[in-house]
Amino acid sequence: MPYFDAASSAPLHPVARQALLAALDEGWADPSRLYREGRRARLLLDAAREAAAEAVGCRPDELIFTPSGTRAVHLGVSGAASARRRAGRRVVVSAVEHSSVLHAADRFALTEVPVDRLGRVSAAAFAGALGPDSSGEGAALACLQSANHETGTEQPVAEVAGVCREAGVPLLVDAAQSLAWGPVDGGWSLLAGSAHKWGGPAGVGLLAVRKGVRFAPQEPADERESGRSAGFENLPAIVAAAASLRAVRAEAADEAAGLRALVDRIRTRLPELVPDVEVVGDPVRRLPHIVTFSCLYVDGETLLHELDRAGFSVSSGSSCTSSTLTPSHVLRAMGVLSEGNVRVSLPLGTAAADVDRFLAVLPDLVSAVRARIGAPAGPAAEPVAEEAAADAGEAGEALVLDTLGRRCPIPVIELAKLLPRVPVGTMITVLSDDEAARLDIPAWCEMRGQEYAGEHPAERGTAYLVRRVS
Amino acid sequence: MPYFDAASSAPLHPVARQALLAALDEGWADPSRLYREGRRARLLLDAAREAAAEAVGCRPDELIFTPSGTRAVHLGVSGAASARRRAGRRVVVSAVEHSSVLHAADRFALTEVPVDRLGRVSAAAFAGALGPDSSGEGAALACLQSANHETGTEQPVAEVAGVCREAGVPLLVDAAQSLAWGPVDGGWSLLAGSAHKWGGPAGVGLLAVRKGVRFAPQEPADERESGRSAGFENLPAIVAAAASLRAVRAEAADEAAGLRALVDRIRTRLPELVPDVEVVGDPVRRLPHIVTFSCLYVDGETLLHELDRAGFSVSSGSSCTSSTLTPSHVLRAMGVLSEGNVRVSLPLGTAAADVDRFLAVLPDLVSAVRARIGAPAGPAAEPVAEEAAADAGEAGEALVLDTLGRRCPIPVIELAKLLPRVPVGTMITVLSDDEAARLDIPAWCEMRGQEYAGEHPAERGTAYLVRRVS
Structure with missing residues (x-):
């Protein structure tokens, strides 16, 4: 039963499972206590922080663990933007950021930088949004994802980090989708990630804040995680998250080559197999494992249901599959078709045979859905x-x-x-x-x-x- | 090697471990997705919510899971107090609340109700603090722990809930320390708990908000947990938390009797065995498993270190064991000795022999520490x-x-x-x-x-x- 929604949540990596089991026995005590169980927990926490920092490309004392990627983004945006309130109230984001970034930025004054039809921002457009706006309001913070969660399109982070540096505005990178594949290059100031996207357990995010970046935590005081993320550390899960990040990185090059070929197969074959299908997102500068397409005259929810019955788990940015009845803001920002939208995101180790079977069953399913809804024949x-x-x-x-x-x-x-x-x-x-x-x-x-x-x-x-x- | 710091973090209950393992396989997907892995995760989440709600004594739709007890308190205080800003800005708390409550309340205007020498508030004193203060500022929210985390002293929650109801002020109960032993009686409005205190895993707290209680979430918008706690659900841990709460409740009566007798033994024998020791907290209206005492002329950190060497893990509210160099605010509010302070909190299943050994080694350790520091002979x-x-x-x-x-x-x-x-x-x-x-x-x-x-x-x-x- 192929699960093709790794971008929502990846199955637990075997290394994560193993590390979690070991840490359940060794790491349940309070790491801030000085007795042996506490010291043992502290050693595990320190080692996990070092491993995660190495994978992120920062110093261990620049990295904190949070209860989720969403919390990492919320804490990062509010801490960094609040610390620079004097410079301005605006938070500049790409129009295709994850909703956690948009909602966090929305507490300040939100400036959206548009994307092209492939879902990519330009550094020039970003630069234009960093200066004072028409009312003289400056930018406190800029946010850009490393790659998009719906289309896989990679953003020009290094270039944008350059224009942010020139403008003196810190850049927060939401690296939730890309961290499994490698560190984020370029001079970013803050970076957020989410463990269950890279095969770690739920309950763990990470936030890196480079030394020298102004940061003012907005939460009630708490001594955990350098005073930047309140609450008892989710230690066994943190240990498992760090272990699995290291493990997926070791496999990243091989896996990326394999999944990229499978996604290319989908991108090439789909338009040949299904009439009136639009494959969206950047075909080249993209994550290896994600592809998104939309089918004209198709009700996305019905198609998802049919795919589920056929054994395929995928997600959709169509409005009919969302409780808000609005299509994905990512597709909207790109100006592409939203009906009959399907996102396929392959987990590590996906078998080519499963992708072939997906390509084999999809055409008939789409035809059947179209026929049932009374769509034009073609x-x-x-x-x-x-x-x-x-x-x-x-x-x-x-x-x-x-x-x-x-x-x-x-x-x-x-x-x-x-x-x-x-x-x-x-x-x-x-x-x-x-x-x-x-x-x-x-x-x-x-x-x-x-x-x-x-x-x-x-x-x-x-x-x-x-x-x-x- | 006896671990006597269950009030900090309890070892993982075997039932929690079992449930966690099962849920790692069944509950890693996104419970908001409609495909089979998502539906399976949703079923687990719903079942965990029902079990937790039953143990708390509320409806499932009144209960959300949070990433920690601290977060449950932060979200509960900010959501409830913000929703009643028009009624007043003050948050009324007992002076011995957990620091998470004090820090969250401190974002508003904090009013502390004093406690007696046993660490107990009176409902009358609480009632007096609920009306408008001298500047006419009303109370938005009241907070009272069910029992204290350092002394085990139980608070008159039902009585205080009564005076809060009369004053029209919602009451948030921090039940972190008591939830293992039973539900909290009385007409509380909100209740917070923490799974790793009852043998569940880290990474899970719970917050109950009774229907009809005004609540305005203060975090960036997020669809998870009824919009009240942002971020991907920590599902396997939530399943384990609910399972272990049910399990410890089933054992609660037996365990309480056993641990109460052991704590009584400590309370009685200690003053006979160690000169100049003050056992603090309510001797009767208390949690079964916690006892706190202070030793005159003793450096708390050295005593903890000696106890650790002797194989006993305990904590302390002495100033010399805290990074802030201030003694526990709980001991301060009670007006009791803080030097040489030791908190013993027994985990489920503590053997009488371990407590006896503790009582056997403590007198010599205290004498040695006193001699080394040049304390008066007696x-x-x-x-x-x-x-x-x-x-x-x-x-x-x-x-x-x-x-x-x-x-x-x-x-x-x-x-x-x-x-x-x-x-x-x-x-x-x-x-x-x-x-x-x-x-x-x-x-x-x-x-x-x-x-x-x-x-x-x-x-x-x-x-x-x-x-x-x-």
Whole structure:
């Protein structure tokens, strides 16, 4: 039963399991106590800190353990941004950061740097956001992920660290997705990571704060972890986390080559096997194990359910699979299709046969989901000849397609059915109150070579303007 | 090698270990995902929440898991006090709360309710602190531990919950030390606990917030744990924590009877075996497994070291064993001796033979430490006859004893040596810049029946006034 959602949580690495078992016996006492059980716990904690610091590329006294990657990000952002409040209140982030970064930055004044269609920021755009804004507000902190959690796209961290250094703004790198593969190069100031992403247990994150970086903890006072992360240390899990980080690093080069080839296979074969699929993210500068694609006219939740029944565990950034009914902010920032979205993230040691089986079952599953939802049969069927479109209106006439109350992917399906039936030149106004439409209608136009002419608020929902041009 | 510091961290319960191992295999995935590994993790999480809620005495949807007891307290205090900011900014706490409560409350306006010499608050004193203070500032929240972590003294939680209810102020109960023994009675509003105190693993706390209690999370937004505790759930550890809570509860009555008898033995035998020892805390209304005592003229750190060499792991509230050089705020609030302080907290299943051996080795260790530090030989040697005191001054004369720069227990030892050599009626001014003197000089006077006449700031340090009266 292949599990293809390692970017959410990786299965526990055998080394982590072993280390955890040993540390349960040796490391349950309070490491701040001076008796033998405490000293033993302290030795384990110190050794884990040294191993983790070596893997991160910092000094042991620059690294603390936190209860999760999310907490590492929260503590890092609030500590660093608060310490520089005089320099400004703004926190500059890429638009595709993990939600933990966005939510932490949102407590300050958030400035988002846009990304291109592959999900990458440019150092120039980042540099532009670091100076005082129009109201004179400076930047306290910049945040950039090493690589994206949905698409695997790698960010130009070293370059951005350079422009941050020039601007005198510290840079926090969220390295949650990449730390298994290697240290983050470049002159970052703070770095956050999460153990269960690299095969360590849950309950452990890490935060590195370089010497000389101003840092003002915002939590109630607590003597643990240099006063930067409150609460009794999760010691056996910390030991296991450090051990597994070291272990995955030892395997990283081999694993990366193998998984990269498997992901390349998916990236190449998918568009050949499934009609109307968009593979997103940077095809080259990316993590080895993640690939994300979206399927036109597909309800993401149904597809996930079908894949689960077929034995494949994957995740999705489609709006219909999220409790908020909004599509992934990553896909939105990239301006790519969100419907029928699937993220595949391969765990270490994934067998090629499992990937092949995935590629073998996916086409039929997508077809079945499309058929059930009444999607157009395929691009070949549309657009139909102009003369056959007479029933839908005259050339140049404006048409309104009311999809209010319908959820993704229905609005796009309705549009795809209507458009071939109207004359070239017709402007269709699609009314929708589904958040996904904002992303998927322009994406569909781009895929189909039709003109997307913008949106405006309507009496109910939003009006999206689409002109048939071919 | 007996470990007698269960109140710091209890060894992992065998049931916790077993449950952890099983959950490592079944519960590493993200419980918010809909595929089979996620559903399995969700089932484990739901079952753990139900078990923990049953043990706490609340509904499952009132209980969240946190990364530690400290975090449970921090989140509980900030969420509850912030939600009632309009009612007032003050957080009313007992003076002997755990430091996590005091530090969290300190972000608001802290009002401390004093305790008696046994370490107990009175409901009447608590009630008095709940109304508006002299500046009209109301109370947003009250906090009271179920039992003290240093002395084991139980607090009148049900009574205090009653006066809080009358005043319309929610009550947060820190139940970290007592949850192994049973649920907390009374109409509390919030309750915090810590798994590694009840034989669960590190990395798990719990926070219960009763329905209807206003609560405003102060952390960056996060969908985990009802939006009240950010970060990926520490699932295998949560499963183990819930399983061990259930297991220790099943053994609680038997264990309590056994440990209570052992602690009673310590409480009774110690003063017979060791001269000048003060056993503190409530002898009856107390947790079964904790006893704290202080030894006059003893350096706490040296005694702990000697006990460790003899195979006993205990902790201490003496100033010389803390990095801050201040004695435990609990002992200070109780007004009891802090020097040579030892806390014994017995883990489940402690053998009577180990306690007997502790009682057998302690007297000689204390004598040795006293001899090495040059302590007075014993109460029999002091005070000497008045005529022998002529060398030290005339009756009624004021004397200055300069102990500046000397640390606990030296100032008290110097005082004990000088006093018998001065005439009855003499006022001795002890100069000290050691924080422990503030506690230990009055405590010594009380133990010796001499008059403590107060303190005032001196050019350096503090002047403590002691009059020889017998």
